[in-house]
Structure formats: structure tokens, C-alpha cells
Amino acid sequence: TAVIDRTLSPMPCRSQQRGATLLVTLVFVIVLSLLGIGAAQNNRFQELMGGSTRDRELAFESAEAALQDAKATFATWRTGPFTGTVTNGLSLYNAGNSNGAAWWNASAQWPNYRTPTLNITRAIKQPQYRIEKMPDVGTVQYFRVTARGFGAAGTAADPTTIVILQAEYRYTP
Secondary structure, eight states, X not given: OXXXXXXXXXXXXXXXXXXXXXXXXXXXXXXXXXXXXXXXXHHHHHHHHHHHHHHHHHHHHHHXXXXXXXXXXXXXXXXXXXXXXXXXXXXXXXXTSOOXXXXXXSGGGXXXXXXXXXXXXXXXXXXXXXXXXXXOBTTBEEEEEEEEEEOSSBOSSSBSOEEEEEEEEEEOO
């Protein structure tokens, strides 16, 4: 008969276990939780950035559409009337006015503006443009068109995304 020696692989006694596996597992769960929270916050930030970019692109496209409308209707507004006040989106250039974004963003700069004939359905407000008759240089006439486009965010009374574009046109009679 064979004799089995059980002294070579003794069973551990309960008093020798120290809970190291539980401690390692808890640390691992905490690290995974922190990674998950970080990934969720990063995902939310990326989503906000994507929405803001989409909103700005809509405002830019809207302002570009206004510039294109001004270009397409150049023959109808080229002859004026251009006066010191804005009438039907037309005015004389005033060297005393600033040409900075803060000046153009002020709602007081947009009375009697023009609105393109097309309809931008996703924008919170339709684009606007204003045409200024610049000083002539010789026989060449110069015009500055300033367009303001709106994104989809905010309200019609207070849109949050606004893009302002300018283009100059010249006409030689």
C-alpha cells in the first residue's frame, strides 16, 4: 500500500490570512471609479465644445449668406440713397465711428438693417446687413457691407452666438 505524506502541502490556517486580496481589490475598484468619472467629465466637456462649434458655424454661415445676398442685390442698392442716417440698411461712411466688434455688436448700430431674402431656419434670428458708402477714389466707388449672423443658442432678443463679417465692393462706372 502506498503511503501519502500530507506534510508537504499543509492547508493554511485561518489565523495566517491577512486580507491582502480584499485590500488590492478595493484599491483597484477605486482607481477604476476615478478613471470612469474622469472619462465622463471629459465626454461632457467634448460635447459642450462640439455644440459651441456647431453654433458658431451656423452664425458664420448666416453672416456669409447675408454678404452673398448683398452681393447678389448690388445693382439695386448701389445708387442709394446714402445719407447720414441708416435708411433701409444704407448709410454714408462715418470716419468717427469705430470699426471694432464692440461697436458693431451694439444693437444701436442695426436700426433699419436689411435682411436677406432667404430664410435660415436653424438660426435663432435672421441675419442682418448694413451697407455703407465709402469715399470715392477718383471715379471708383467703394462700399462696405457689414453682416451679422446668429447661431441657434440663446433667444431672439438676446442671442449668445454672433458672427460679424465685412466685405468691401468697388464699382467703376
